[in-house]
Amino acid sequence: MVERCPRCGHKFERGPGFWLGAIMINMAFTFGVFLLIFVGGMVATWPDTPWTSLLVVTLLLNALFPVLFHPFSRTIWVGLELAFHPLEPGEEIDAASFGTGEWSVAGLAAD
């Protein structure tokens, strides 16, 4: 992942431990998909649930989904974090000095 937004210069990692939120989102989505597949598979095949197949599928899912979902969880976290914790004036100035000027957070704040 790039360090900054190529357009506005916003630095994604705003402090130490910033990506813990993305990890939490990734875990929540992984658990949600796991539950959906596990319970869905169980309900769809009840009472002859193929437990071994369901175990293999859910184990693979729990190993692969977080890796594939990683970039999306980071994007979701950056968006949520910005929505709940807008940039400080110092961060806006920093972003403006790295952005292309095509669109800038600092320019938005001045309006």
Ligand SMILES: [Zn+2]
């Ligand atoms: Zn941007």
